[in-house]
Amino acid sequence: KDGKELLVVELKKGRASDHVVGQIQRYMGFVQDELAEAGQSVRGVIIALDDDLRIRRALRVAAGIEFYRYQVSFRLVRA
Secondary structure, three states, X not given: OXXXXXXXXXXXXXXXXXXXXXXXXXXXXXXXXXXXXXXXXXXXXXXXXEOOHHHHHXXXXXXXXXXXXXXXXXXXXXX
């Protein structure tokens, strides 16, 4: 909102593995080096259907990255 932070979002269609932590870190590094202006910070968000113990452990020591699970539901309505 204030332009002081850039957000990198990694959306996975299923379960996220610990490999995605390295992936988003590479994207965040690129954004920091190539797109961020002086004074702007870079933050990362991983969004996936599910996670596992390995990604939770990796995220515990990965600064600036948050994890969110999504839920999908729908219902049919007769037209």
